[in-house]
Amino acid sequence: MRSRRVLALGLAVGSLLGIGLYARRGRPQERIDLYFADGSLVSLHGDSPKATVLLAHAREALRAAGA
Numbered sequence: 001m002r003s004r005r006v007l008a009l010g011l012a013v014g015s016l017l018g019i020g021l022y023a024r025r026g027r028p029q030e031r032i033d034l035y036f037a038d039g040s041l042v043s044l045h046g047d048s049p050k051a052t053v054l055l056a057h058a059r060e061a062l063r064a065a066g067a
Contacts, residue, residue, distance in 0.1 A: 030055060 030046030032054045044051035 032058070 030051075032044040032046070032051045034042045034044070036042075044054070046052075046055055
């Protein structure tokens, strides 16, 4: 009975650890989300030419704000 509890606990801990590692894999991708007054949204990936300019301005604004 005790070995089943240890096995179940080990399985639960291993599953949680696996979920955590899976969620953290890869590096986070930058993107720009543009929200419009009509409720629509446009997302630009960070490597697109239009987003590159906006990301530069966003980084500069964050640096100036001290974030």
